[in-house]
Amino acid sequence: MNIKSRDSKYLKGACMKYNLLEKTKVSELVNALKKKYRVVGPKEKENLFVYGDIEDAGEIRLEHKPPILSLKKYYLPQEEQLLAFKFKEVKAVPVEVKKENLVIFGAHTCDITGIICLDHASSIEPRDSNFHKRKKNVLIIGIECLRPCDEHATCVTMDTHNPKGGFDLMLTDAGNNYIVQVNSTEGENLINEYKFLFKESDAKSEDGLIKMRQEKEKWPRSLKVKTDDLKKTVDSGLKHKEWESVKARCVSCGNCTNVCPTCYCFDIKDDVDLNLNNGTRSRVWDSCQLKEFAEVAGGENFRKDRKSRQQHRLLRKFSFSVEKYNRFFCTGCGRCTRACMAKISLYETMNNLVKE
Amino acid sequence: MSETKKKVRVAFFDFADCEGCQLQLTYLNTALLDILNSIEIVNFREVMHERSEEYDVAVIEGSITRPHDEERLKDIRAKAKILVAYGACACTGGVNGIMRNHTVKAALETVYPGRKDKMETGLIRAVDQVVKVDAYVHGCPINLNEFAAVLKGLLLGALYKVPDYAVCVECKLKENVCLYEKGQICMGPVTRAGCGAWCTSNGNTCYSCRGLLEDMNKQGQLDILEKHGVTVEMLKDKFSLYNGCKLEGNK
């Protein structure tokens, strides 16, 4: 299969709407939003970041490295109840998703891409209705990255470093102002609702966008494999000796999958009250890196060894997802590399797979 | 459940331990009343005097030391349909396993100076190093929800399965900054999850009270420690704090 990377020359859309937001007005915007929405965004947690509820506009860190967990938790929570049942009555009713209007303020383009991936996976039959119910009530106000987070990010190769959709508004730093790109009706409605905070955009600012994005193409690439060769590299590299090294190092801590914005595997768990009648069925995040993941009745395990589990992960990111959804399920966020207990790096593994 | 249905008889027994895990059970209070429709507690030294020798489920607290403890445990095993190891001392040998670092003689001299001839002790063992165990409730102290899950599993005929993956899994889902990132040492990567990363989520480090993972990549774990400038020697105390009975060479 020949996959074409999407047009990386995409620098500024043909019919995009732009506004300007003075930086000094950001707090005012957040506080205004807080009156109507639950506002979440990147906050500091010790020396790292997490997405969390914004109590005070000053907490938001628009300049941040990808938070510990991605936006996924707002669409597919770590644990969520699906059914409530009663044994004696042989009865089960779905647990309704709590309706909540959420604004995500300050998401990077890689994390927004993660939601696009999850949307694809949740849209094939059987549709994941809980995901879609939540998604319907989320507004995303993104922040464009103008420099790479660190050497672990591979967003340039994955072509997720520029805003290309999946958001309602996108902020790009332009000195005293943020250029605000409008990408949805909901985004436009927001601008209209808080008109007093925004200004008309001008040709100079918009030209500036093109220059900034041209500069971004020069970012260093730690993932050296060409975008168009990613699938081939994993598919044809399964016998490569690199996998022996990965196998020897991986300790199956599951961090790489738990922090990944596109991993959507879950397990189903039943809890029964002590009265042994009422109970709930929940789904909880699961990880293909754990030994029990591919274990079936009778004790048979399809991916008993760590090598096959790690291969499975990269196949899911760069090969199976292309066959199934016509896109990579890696956003280049770099979380897996940063969080790996064994310091296994996604880009080093990929780079080594193309070496002899 | 119909009134006439026979209740499952549960008996608690303690061996070498602090009885703290049994004490945890008294906190289950009102919730416990619900389960009393299905079970009957027939032996529980912490809260009752009457004893019974007839039971279906034997819950064993504590590690096994003296020869007559071993006999008593085997006797209980023979009578019980299901035997549950309850708490770290029973499941892994617990802190008592530290004694494995010493000879019995040296331990007696240190712990009971001047009285060592009057005291009796032996090789410390986890319950499953003496008899077959059907279910485990890990932890120091145990987590009540997990014990409840084990009981409910027994009653519903679907045994509770202890996770055999690392505490890191639960720790990540709680969005903790990894202690290794902060230059600290944590036993999470080698320790069986199921506690909900209780300690690491509350400003503490993991002490491995739930025991070591079964399916461990030992060399991989050693390499990680080495990257953080830690040797196994430096960690010996951490490994034997709760897992002395289960360490290789100690089995």
Ligand code: SF4
């Ligand atoms: S595979 Fe790694 S870099 Fe790619 S999206 Fe997942 S966590 Fe990010």
Ligand code: SF4
């Ligand atoms: S984060 Fe690293 S050590 Fe942990 S499961 Fe993934 S590859 Fe293995």
Ligand code: SF4
């Ligand atoms: S703090 Fe401990 S348990 Fe948590 S991820 Fe780090 S090593 Fe694992």
